Amino acid sequence: MTDEKPPMSQTPLSWMPVVVMVVIAIVDVVVGPGVGLLPLVAVGPAFAGLVGGWRRTAVIGVLALLLCVGLGLYNGLFAERRGYGAMASVAGVTGVGIAAAVMRSRREAELASMRSIAEVAQRVLLRPVPLNAGAFQVAVSYTSVVAEARIGGDLYEVVASPHGVRVIVGDVQGKGLAAVETAAVVLGAFREAAYDERDLAGVGERVERSVARELEGERFVTAVLAEIDVGRDLTLLNYGHPPPVLVRCDGSVDFPEPPSYALPLGLTAHGTEGPDPFGVRFEPGEQLLLYTDGVTEARDEDGRFYPLGERTHLLNEPDTHRALDALREDLVRHVGGPPGDDAAMLLLRHHRHGDGNPPPSGG
Known part of the structure; x- marks a missing residue:
């Protein structure tokens, strides 16, 4: 078992045990043996067990014992039991600190392993989308509501x-x-069907x-499916999901809604028919933004929803990924932190005569 080098953010804390023992030693020398500060030297190894590895804790414990011996001899405490009691206290606290450091190191190793597994799961489930797909540039943004998580209940694929x-x-x-298991089912079925179905x-x-x-x-899944090809209109299939955003060449914004909304995926037991595909004009120079409700339902401190339709001018950035990053950063500013729900966005930019420039802004 090895100790890892503490992160830079923990460096001040790593020095605290030594600082505490030095302060106690100075105060003890100044006020004399009558105050009885010598047992407080055990604070050093106790604190070391909380912020350092087991080896560092053992070193701090040895230093604390040596300090006890020195102060005990200086104050003449070994003529009575006070000096030996203080040393026993330091030794006991050091042992407990070492045990705590070992247990913490094991938990940190397990957490690192779980994070590694989560990263692998992310690459398998939400694998990187192509930067270019046919005549379209593609960019994605995903923010999970779960702290430290890289994956959640939202899904996307191109x-x-x-x-x-x-x-x-x-x-x-x-x-x-x-939710992750369900997302895997949906994405697996979509990836296979997208190649086979006409x-x-x-x-x-x-x-x-x-x-x-x-x-x-x-349980259910809301989703929007889209099909785009050069020379043909955009075709959409909406399973109870928020409508996408179409940013036109003149800067105007459309939210193409289906003639009638269908139930989400997984609710066919209710006996309703699935959605009907519907076509939408999508020309070179225009942009299509698909997203989840974690975007439009994000609220600021006053309870106001994120005004997505008013912020599409942020997509005028020439680089597709920077454009989507700008929109995501604006969403975070609106909320004042990470969104309260998973938030996924996928941007497709239709090349204008083979280039990747965005459409001109209308506002």
Whole structure:
């Protein structure tokens, strides 16, 4: 078992045990043996066990024992039991501190292993989308509400299939591992169907069947599926999900909504029909932003929702990824911190005559 070098943020804390013992020694010398400060030297190894590794704690303990011996001889405390009692106290606290440091190191190793597994799961489940898909530039942003997490209940994927560029953005009901498992089912079904099915409705039906087989009870997934190809309109399939944002060449903004909303994926047991695909004009120079409700339902300190339609001018940045980063940073500023829900955004920019410039802003 090895001690790791403490991070820079912990360096001041790592010196605290030594500082505490030096202060106690100075005060003890100044006030004399009558005050009885010698047992307080045990504070040093006790604190070391909280902030350092077991080896460092043992070293601090040895220094504390030597300090006890020195102060005890200086104050003549070994002529009575006070000096020996202080040394026993320091030795006992040092032993407890070493045990605490060992247990903490093991927990930190387990946490590091879990984080490593989470990173692998992220790469498998939410693998990087292509920077370019056909005539489109692509960028994604994902913020998990769970502290230290890199993955949650939101999902996205871009597939450049023989039938066009196909995209999905979805939001799984619930949180935790169950939501991650459901997201894996949806993405696995979509990736397979996006290559095989000739039309977007067929892709949606395949995903719906897979989700219906796996989900139990009232669990569901809202999602938007999109199909885009050069020379054809954008086709959308909406399963109870917030409508995407279309930023036009003149800077105007559309939220294309379906003729009628369908139930989310996984609720076919209610006997309702799935959504009907509908077409939307999507021309070179325009941008399509798909997102989850963690974006539009993000509130500021006054309870106001994030005004996504008013902030699309931030997407005028020439670089697609920087444009989406600017929007995400604005969302964080609006909330005053991380959003209260998972927030995913996927931006597709339609090249204008082969370049990657954004459309001109209208405001």
